[in-house]
Amino acid sequence: MSRATIRDVARLAAVSVKTVSRVLNKEPYVADGTRDRVSAAMRELSYRPNPAAQGLRRAASGSIAFVCEDISEPFAAQLALSIDRAVGNEYVVIVASMMGDPARERETIESLASGYADGIILGPTPGPKGYLARLPRGTALVCLDRPAPDVATDVVLSDNVGGMTDAVRHLVDAGHKRIAYLGDAPAVFTQQERLLGYRAALDAAGIAYDKELIYQHAPDDQRLKKHLSWLMQVREPPTAVVSANSLTTLSLVHAGFDVGRSNFIGFDDFPLADVLYGGINVIAQDADALGAEATHTLLRRMQDNAAPVRTTRLATKLVLRQTPGEPASADRVEP
Amino acid sequence: MKDIAAEVGVSVSAVSLVLNGRDAGRINPAVAHRIRSYADAFGYVPNQLARSLKSKQTQTIGLVSDRVATVPFSSHMLAGAQETAWRHGYLLMLVDTGGNDTVQTPAVQSLLQRNIDALIVAATYHRQVEIPQVPSTTPIAFLDGRPSTDERTVDYVVPDEEQGAFDAVQHLIDAGHRRIGFCTVSAYPIADRLRTRGYERALAAAGIRPDPSLMVAAEDASTRFAIAPARTLLDRPAEKRPTAVFCFGDQIAMGFYHVARALGLTIPSDLSIVGFDNQEFVAEALEPGLTTVQLPHRAMGEWAVERVLGRITAAPHQRHDPTGLRMHCPLVVRGSVSMPRDHS
Numbered sequence: 001m002s003r004a005t006i007r008d009v010a011r012l013a014a015v016s017v018k019t020v021s022r023v024l025n026k027e028p029y030v031a032d033g034t035r036d037r038v039s040a041a042m043r044e045l046s047y048r049p050n051p052a053a054q055g056l057r058r059a060a061s062g063s064i065a066f067v068c069e070d071i072s073e074p075f076a077a078q079l080a081l082s083i084d085r086a087v088g089n090e091y092v093v094i095v096a097s098m099m100g101d102p103a104r105e106r107e108t109i110e111s112l113a114s115g116y117a118d119g120i121i122l123g124p125t126p127g128p129k130g131y132l133a134r135l136p137r138g139t140a141l142v143c144l145d146r147p148a149p150d151v152a153t154d155v156v157l158s159d160n161v162g163g164m165t166d167a168v169r170h171l172v173d174a175g176h177k178r179i180a181y182l183g184d185a186p187a188v189f190t191q192q193e194r195l196l197g198y199r200a201a202l203d204a205a206g207i208a209y210d211k212e213l214i215y216q217h218a219p220d221d222q223r224l225k226k227h228l229s230w231l232m233q234v235r236e237p238p239t240a241v242v243s244a245n246s247l248t249t250l251s252l253v254h255a256g257f258d259v260g261r262s263n264f265i266g267f268d269d270f271p272l273a274d275v276l277y278g279g280i281n282v283i284a285q286d287a288d289a290l291g292a293e294a295t296h297t298l299l300r301r302m303q304d305n306a307a308p309v310r311t312t313r314l315a316t317k318l319v320l321r322q323t324p325g326e327p328a329s330a331d332r333v334e335p
Numbered sequence: 336m337k338d339i340a341a342e343v344g345v346s347v348s349a350v351s352l353v354l355n356g357r358d359a360g361r362i363n364p365a366v367a368h369r370i371r372s373y374a375d376a377f378g379y380v381p382n383q384l385a386r387s388l389k390s391k392q393t394q395t396i397g398l399v400s401d402r403v404a405t406v407p408f409s410s411h412m413l414a415g416a417q418e419t420a421w422r423h424g425y426l427l428m429l430v431d432t433g434g435n436d437t438v439q440t441p442a443v444q445s446l447l448q449r450n451i452d453a454l455i456v457a458a459t460y461h462r463q464v465e466i467p468q469v470p471s472t473t474p475i476a477f478l479d480g481r482p483s484t485d486e487r488t489v490d491y492v493v494p495d496e497e498q499g500a501f502d503a504v505q506h507l508i509d510a511g512h513r514r515i516g517f518c519t520v521s522a523y524p525i526a527d528r529l530r531t532r533g534y535e536r537a538l539a540a541a542g543i544r545p546d547p548s549l550m551v552a553a554e555d556a557s558t559r560f561a562i563a564p565a566r567t568l569l570d571r572p573a574e575k576r577p578t579a580v581f582c583f584g585d586q587i588a589m590g591f592y593h594v595a596r597a598l599g600l601t602i603p604s605d606l607s608i609v610g611f612d613n614q615e616f617v618a619e620a621l622e623p624g625l626t627t628v629q630l631p632h633r634a635m636g637e638w639a640v641e642r643v644l645g646r647i648t649a650a651p652h653q654r655h656d657p658t659g660l661r662m663h664c665p666l667v668v669r670g671s672v673s674m675p676r677d678h679s
Contacts, residue, residue: 063445071429072414084431092445095429097417108426116449253616275558276620 004045013041063092064298065117066144067108069125070097074270075246075287076123079144082291083121087299091118102127113139119298124148126187140301144294146189147311154301155311156294160190160267163283163316164197165204167242167265170318172205176240176263178213180231182224182252183244186216194244194267213238219247225255239263246270249280262322269319279321289314339373396420396643397446398429398478399467400457409459412478415636416455423644425452443467453643456480461493461525474646478639479632481525481659490642492635492660496526499628499664500533500581503609506626506666507579508541511674512607516549516568516577518587520556527552527583530611534581549577553587561590569594569606578675579607585614588625588671603673613667624669631662638662 006024010017015034022030023038030038041047066083068076076097084093094117098105102125110131112120119140129148132141147155171179181198183191195216199209212234215227231238243249243259246268252259259266260277269284293312300307340347345366352358353370362370398416413429420427428449430442446454447469454473458464458480466482466489469475477491507515517534519527531550538545551564561582569576569591582588588610592602600606602623610618610627618625638660646654 062441063448070414070417072410072417074410077410080431092430092442094445094449095431096426097429099417099421104421104426250616253620272616276616 004047006047008045009038009041009047012045013037062090063094063117064295065094065096065112065120067096067098067105067112067120068123070099071095072097073247075268075285078287079123079291079294082288083295085288086292086295098125100125106131109135109141119302121294121298122148126189138305140298140305142294142298142301144290149189152309154297154309156290156297157190157311157313158285158290158316159313160193160316161197161200162313163285163318164194164242164244164267165201166316166318167267167281167283168198168201169204170320171240171242171263171265172201172207174240174262177207178210178236178238179240179242180213180215180238181242181244182215182227182248184216184248185218191216191244198242198244219251221251221254224248224251228252228255228257241265243267249282260322262320264322265318274321281322282319284317284319286314286317339370342373343369345370394424395426395428395449395451396453396455396640397443397449397451398427398455398457399442399446400429400431400459400478402431402459409457409479409632411632412457412636415633416457416478416640417636419637419640420644423640425640425644427640440467443469447473452647455639455643457639460523461496462523463525474643476639476642478635488657490639490646490657490659492638492642492662494526494630494635494664495661496529496664497533497536498661499611499630499666500530501537502533502664502666503581503611503628504534504537505540506668506672507581507607507609508537508543510579510607510672512577512579513541513543514546514549514577514579514675515543516551516580518561518564518568518580518582518591519550519552520554520560520583520587521552522555523583530583548575553583553590556584556586558586558590558593561587562594565591565594569598569600577606579609579672582608582610585610585612585617585625585627588627589617589621592621603671604676607672607675609666609672611664618667618669621671623671626669626671627667628664629667631664635662 006017006020010020013020015038019030019034020038023035064083064087066080068079070076071080080093080095087093096108098108105125109120109122113135119142121142121144123145124143124147127149129151132148132151132153135141142154142156144156146157147153168179181195183194186192195214202209217223240263243252243266246266249259249266249268249270258277259280262281265281265283267283269282273280273282293314297312336347336350340350343350343366349362349366350370352361353367358367417427428446428451430446432442443454451473454467454469454475455478456464456467456475457478460479462480463483464477464480466475466484475489477489479493481491481493482489504515515538517531519531521527535545549568551567553560553564568580580591582591588608591608595602595606602608608625610625611630612618613627613629618627
């Protein structure tokens with residue numbers, strides 16, 4: 001049987017659709033007896049209002065904001081697309097890029113929360129976010145990709161630890177013991193998690209963690225290039241490389257490093273990674289699932305702002321586009 | 336409001352009362368009527384800029400796009416717009432319609448509700464765009480699109496497709512080629528027409544008679560659509576085959592690389608190729624690197640924002656007439672062009 005509509009409820013309670021709507025929206029001017037009759041009809045039909053459609057009626061704002069670091073990055077764009085799909089046509093999704101600036105982020109969120117957006121999906125910049133707890137009542141907020149460090153909100157993110165563990169385990173299974181880790185600045189939440197995943201895989205294989213193989217800096221082609229040549233001169237050079245985000249992978253490409261090889265795996269898939277350099281091995285985050293889950297979490301939060309907060313971690317997928325060969329020699333890692 | 340007050344000869348606070356609907360019993364109805372008609376004539380909309388200054392709201396530029404955010408290809412346009420807005424203390428608020436035209440109106444409305452100070456309408460590729468209904472006081476610019484009606488009514492910036500194509504073909508002519516093929520893409524009619532014109536004009540300028548058998552079309556711009564037209568153009572005896580091909584896009588060029596390789600043709604000695612787009616990680620990742628024409632997306636994004644900001648800050652009489660700018664598309668030389676074999 002198809003899902004009960006507001007019309008079915010109105011018919012059963014012998015009232016107008018408008019009256020059902022008034023009851024749903026807890027508006028005044030409904031006689032108590034009528035209200036009870038409508039509620040009974042809803043129970044009988046197991047009627048649940050469509051949250052998105054409700055937003056449409058509350059058209060004062062009708063928008064959801066996605067506040068991200070930089071929408072011109074492919075991953076953020078994929079998230080925006082999946083959020084857009086998940087909200088359907090009932091909401092307009094407004095996107096703003098904070099470019100890593102916490103002051104701009106605060107100004108933007110406070111402005112959005114003052115009535116311009118019913119809900120906010122935020123990929124927070126690093127740093128304290130105490131003000132998020134003091135937003136006007138009724139502004140729903142979900143953190144996506146990483147939590148706000150000091151505020152309890154719903155969070156939707158990838159299983160960063162598990163994803164990196166899978167990748168490093170794969171390289172260890174292929175015979176590698178010296179695996180270089182190249183990542184973004186350690187202040188970035190996802191980078192901390194991914195380094196944990198790297199360590200977990202080494203621990204599990206009984207391989208000692210060597211700080212010498214760890215590089216954590218904001219993407220900088222020149223700096224990375226120097227680091228790569230330096231890596232080749234250490235006493236026991238690495239035979240495999242993992243990159244902890246797509247910006248570092250792209251920075252590797254710019255530095256002249258051949259990322260299309262079986263002893264390289266990068267966190268994050270990106271456009272054309274399947275065809276470039278004969279295909280690049282990646283740990284793919286499920287942008288569609290992340291965006292959809294964040295949206296559904298937000299819509300739930302908009303329905304019930306008192307529900308306990310929760311963190312949802314979504315699985316990543318190891319996508320191997322290069323067939324593993326023999327354990328590589330040191331010179332194969334050289335740019 | 337000052338302009339209206341001066342024009343009607345009343346105080347600014349009288350204008351404010353009338354325009355905020357609080358004039359009843361305070362202002363003479365005849366005066367109120369005059370204030371309202373002047374306000375209409377000035378295209379005055381209740382006070383967005385002033386209101387946002389008063390409440391210290393973030394100053395914002397709204398950007399409505401048809402999938403720009405979701406097509407990685409155009410990300411430089413956004414990056415250019417975003418960074419320029421940022422530098423001037425503005426935040427760019429983006430609404431992506433996902434290419435669904437029916438969403439454009441709610442999208443624009445939701446941005447206007449945010450008291451945006453200006454609106455940019457961006458398209459993912461050079462095409463005609465409807466001018467959305469916005470208050471006449473909100474500056475508006477089109478990015479990678481041209482207005483579907485009168486070209487002079489709105490600022491817009493598009494790539495100079497014809498110049499880019501002309502330069503690409505001229506580059507091949509300069510290398511000594513005379514039998515130059517062209518693979519266009521029919522899914523993009525404006526760019527198709529202008530790039531074809533650039534190709535034909537460059538040939539004509541060099542006194543080369545265009546050979547229709549050297550012109551082919553792919554249905555769409557991704558690599559798989561290029562395979563069949565590339566075979567048509569390349570799988571023929573050497574004397575009938577072009578020595579060089581100008582491709583509508585870099586991914587089309589990638590298809591030509593595949594087919595050339597399959598036919599045992601070496602790039603560039605057997606076949607020179609020039610692309611269009613300078614798409615990140617395609618043009619530079621091909622072997623040899625693809626000589627191509629840069630779509631100046633970043634500069635276009637920067638220009639659109641500079642343009643609307645200029646309108647926000649300039650007094651009405653100082654504002655320039657709307658301009659349609661064709662942004663220069665520079666040639667990026669890599670390794671896919673050499674002299675033709677029969678020339679050396």
